[in-house]
Amino acid sequence: MSADKTAITPTRAQDFPEWYQQVVKAADLAENSETRGCMVIKPWGYGIWELIQQQLDRRFKETGHQNAYFPLLIPLSYLEKEAEHAEGFATECAVVTHHRLEAQKDEATGKTKMIPTGELAEPYVIRPTSETIIGAAFARWVQSYRDLPLLINQWANVMRWEMRPRLFLRTAEFLWQEGHTAHETKEEAIAETRLMHRVYEEFLRDHLAIPVVPGEKTENERFPGADMTLTVEAMVQDKKAIQAGTSHYLGQNFSKAQDISFTSRDGVVQYAHTTSWGVSTRMIGTLIMAHADDDGLVLPPRVATQQIVIIPVTPKEDTRQAVLDACHALAETLRLEKKFHGDPLRVHVDARDLQGGVKKWEWIKKGVPIRIEIGPRDIETRKVCVQRRDQAPNAKEFPDKEDFLRGATDILQEIHDALLRRAADFRDANIIPCDSLEPFHAHWAQDNPGWLLTPWAGTSGEEEELSKRHKITIRCLPLGKQDAPEAPCFLTGKPTKSRALWGRSY
C-alpha cells in the first residue's frame, strides 16, 4: 500500500458530500431503504445510537425527568390548534387517511393489488414532533400548581417529509428524544430550557468530543410556536454548521392553545409555561462529519460500539490456539476489571478466518478507538501491539501487556481529548470576527467560508435579506457574547452589545 492511499475515496478535500456517504457505507452504519427518504440503521450505527440514548437518558433522569410514550398518530385537528406551529410543519407531514386494505385482482394481468379503503372521518398526521399530542395529555394531567413542574421525556421516531434526505443528517423518519415540560412560572420554564441546553452542550463535549457554540436563535430561526429557541451549533470539517440540539421555551403559546391550565397558589386559574427540547440521530451525522477522516469513521470512545478490538495474529497453525486464548483472556480482563466513565469496557475479539490486513482496515474504517494485535511473538515477550485511531494507520506501540492494561482507559481518554481539541482548534480558527459590510459580502464568495461573528442590531427583515443573498443564516447569538463591548452593527451602524454568528448550514 502506498503511503498516500486512503481507505475512503474520494477524500474530504476532493468531494466532501461524497466522502460522507462513503464513510457511512465503509463503516457499515446505515443504508438507504426501499422506503423513500428512510434509512436502515445497521448494528454498528444503531450501537452508537444506543450508547447516546443510555448516556443521555441517565442525564435526563439525574435532572428529574421521567420517560413516557405517546402515540405515533396525531389527530389532524390537533395541528390546527397552534397556528404558527402547524404552519411550520405543514409542508412536511405524512397523513394517514385510511384504515384498511382490500385485495383487488386485475383480470388482465392476474396480479393482486391492495386498495386502501375505509376512509377515516378525521385523518391522522404521523408526528413530525409531539407538542400537540403531549400537550393534550398535559391538559388532563395538570390541574393544580401541585402537579407542576411536569417533567417528561419521550424516546421516539418522528417523520418529516423532507425533500432532500441524507443519511443521518436529514431523513424522512428519524429517531430522537423530545423532552416536554410544564411549569408554574416563566422563570422556572426558562431555567428548564437553559438547563437542558447546558445538558446538550456538555453531552456533545464530554461524550461525543464535539465542541459547540451554545446560543439563542433569532426570531427568524426559532422553532415554530416558540418564544425562545436555544441551540448548540457544531462546526464540521467543511466548515458548515449543524444544529446539534435545541431547547425551546414555548411561553404560554401551547398551553393557551391546548388549555394546559392550573389553579395557582392564590386560587387563580393560570396557563402553564411549557418547554420542549430534543436531539436526534442527526447527532450521528454530526459526529461523522466532525471526526471522521480519509480512512473512515473515527469514534469518540464513549459512544464507540466497540472501544477495543483485539485482532489475533495467527501465522502458524500450531500457535493459533494459544494466540486465540491469549486474546480472549485479555478481552475478558479488560471487560471485567476496567471501567471508562463508569461503564465496563466494550471489547471485541475478531477471530474471523480472514487475513489480518483485511480485518485491520475494516476496524479502521469503522472507527474503533484502539486496535490490539497479539501474535505468537507477543505472547513470548508479554507485550501487545497497540494502535490508535487518532494516529496514523501504521503507527504502533509495543507496551508490556500489564502496562497496557493499567493504562487502557487513559488511552481512551487521551483519544477523546485529542478529538475534542482538534475539533475545537478547527472551529476557533474558522470563526472570524467581522465588523463591516464589505468584508462580510466578500467572505461568502469563498469555497468553504467558515463562520463570521459580527456586531448585530439588524431587523428580521434585514437578516432575511442577507440570508437569502448569501445562502447563510444567523446560526445563533452566542451565549457568552451578548454583553460584549458596545460596537456599531456591521450592517446598520447602530451601537450594540450583541453579537451574531453567521454561517452556512446543513
Next chain:
RNA sequence: CGGGGCGUAGCUCAGCCUGGUAGAGCGCCUGCUUUGGGAGCAGGAAGUCGUCGGUUCGAAUCCGGCCGCCCCGACCA
C-alpha cells in the same frame, strides 16, 4: 414543486446511437498457494435488463404511459 440526469448480477457500471435475445470490475462461494497481513492463481454461482403497453419475424436496444432514484434550486433536526 421547478430544472437536469438515471433505472442492466449484491455494488459500481459498459452494452442502447447502427434491434438478432447479456458483459466487465469489485464482492460472494470452492480449491490450491500465501500468511505480523487490505495477497496471488484457477474454477464457480448469480440478472424475467424498473414497470405496463406499442412497433417488429425478433426489443436491454426504437416509441409512449406509469413508477422509482440521484443531482441542482425552494423547504428543513
